[in-house]
Amino acid sequence: MELKLILLLDLIYIYIDISKTESNNSVSTTTTETPIQNPYEPKDRIVNPHNFSYLLNPGYTVCNTSSSSSSSSVYILVYVHSGPTNYQRRIVIRETWATQTLFPELRLVFMIGKTLDKTIMKAIEYENEIYQDIVQEDFIDAYKNLTYKGIMALKWVSIYCSQAKYILKVDDDIVTNTFTLTKHLKFLDKLDPNRQQTLLCLVWHAMIVMRDSKSKWYLSKEEFPLEKFPPYCSGSAYIFTGDMAAKMYNASLYVPFFWVDDYYITGAVASAANVTYTQFGSLYTISEQVAHTRFLSSKSFYTIMFGHFPGSMNHMREIWRRILIREKFKYPTIVKSHSFSWDETIHPQSNNLL
Numbered sequence: 001m002e003l004k005l006i007l008l009l010d011l012i013y014i015y016i017d018i019s020k021t022e023s024n025n026s027v028s029t030t031t032t033e034t035p036i037q038n039p040y041e042p043k044d045r046i047v048n049p050h051n052f053s054y055l056l057n058p059g060y061t062v063c064n065t066s067s068s069s070s071s072s073s074v075y076i077l078v079y080v081h082s083g084p085t086n087y088q089r090r091i092v093i094r095e096t097w098a099t100q101t102l103f104p105e106l107r108l109v110f111m112i113g114k115t116l117d118k119t120i121m122k123a124i125e126y127e128n129e130i131y132q133d134i135v136q137e138d139f140i141d142a143y144k145n146l147t148y149k150g151i152m153a154l155k156w157v158s159i160y161c162s163q164a165k166y167i168l169k170v171d172d173d174i175v176t177n178t179f180t181l182t183k184h185l186k187f188l189d190k191l192d193p194n195r196q197q198t199l200l201c202l203v204w205h206a207m208i209v210m211r212d213s214k215s216k217w218y219l220s221k222e223e224f225p226l227e228k229f230p231p232y233c234s235g236s237a238y239i240f241t242g243d244m245a246a247k248m249y250n251a252s253l254y255v256p257f258f259w260v261d262d263y264y265i266t267g268a269v270a271s272a273a274n275v276t277y278t279q280f281g282s283l284y285t286i287s288e289q290v291a292h293t294r295f296l297s298s299k300s301f302y303t304i305m306f307g308h309f310p311g312s313m314n315h316m317r318e319i320w321r322r323i324l325i326r327e328k329f330k331y332p333t334i335v336k337s338h339s340f341s342w343d344e345t346i347h348p349q350s351n352n353l354l
Ligand SMILES: *[C@@H]1O[C@H](CO)[C@@H](O)[C@H](O)[C@H]1NC(C)=O
Pocket: 022, 023, 024, 025
C-alpha cells in the first residue's frame, strides 16, 4: 500500500520536475522596448569595488573534503544570509535541514555583517569558534546593506568553495526540504551532467516597480527609472551552478551599487554574467500559512522545496521533523541513523495531521 503510493508520487514528481529554460538574459531582449536606460547595466570600468575586510572567516575548512572522514565532494554549498542576533535560527538550520550527518555532500556557511554592539560581536565570535561556519565582513549589517552581503557571499564562495557543484542561497527563516532539493538537482544532472552558467529559481518576469511611497518596497524614479524590473529571482531561496560565483562576483564590480539585493544579485549582476535562468515553478517557496499543509499533504510533499517560516522557530523544527518522518519510508537507513534532538511535546495538537 505504502509502496504503491510512493511510486505514484514519484510520477507526479517527475512530471512537475521538468523545468524549462526561460531566456538567456535580459540585456538584449524585451527590456529594450523602453527608451529609458537601465542604470544597473555593467559599466566598462570598476564602479562597485567590494572593499571590506573579513572579521571572521572559516576559509577553506568549510569545503575541504580531505579533512572530513567521508571523502565525498561538495555537491551543494548552502550559504545563509543571517542577522547578527539570529543565533537561534542558525542553530535550527544546523540541526535540521542542513545537517551534514544526514547530507554528507552538503556544506553550510552563514553570511553576517557587523554590529556596533560589542556583546553581540563577542557572541558571534564565540559561536564561530564552536561551529566554524560564520563569514563576517566589516560592513554594518542593515537592510539597505543586504547587497553587500550578497556580494560578500559571491566573493567568499569564489575563493573558498569554487568546487561546489551547486550553490544554494537562503535566508535564515527558510526551511529547505533537502531530500526534494537533492533529488531535483540530480534529476537535472541526468538531463545535462555538465550544467553550468545556470541560475535556478522562481523567476519573476516584468515585476512592477513599487511607486507607493508608503510601501516597504518603494523606489523613486531616481533610484530605479524603469517601470518594470528585468527578469530576476525571488530572493529567499535560489540556486546557481558553482562556476557562477566567480563570474557574478566579477560582474558585481562593474554594476553600480543598488540596495535591492534580490534584483541586484539575481537580476543585474546575474545577467551581466550571462546567466541562463531556469524556472523552478511549482517546486518553489510557499508562505508560512500554507507551508504546514502543503509540506505535509501527500500530493505535494515531494514537490515542495522551500518553506518560509518568519515566525516561530519551533515551526521550522516541527516541519523538519515531519519531513523526516515522511522520508523514513523512502530512505530508511539514513534517517534511522539521524537522532531526533528536539522536544516532541511542543506541538502535541498537530500530531493528528499525519
Ligand atoms: C539563447 O542562446 C542560444 C545560444 O546562444 C540561442 O540559440 C537562443 O536563441 C537564445 N535564446 C533566447 C531566448 O535568447
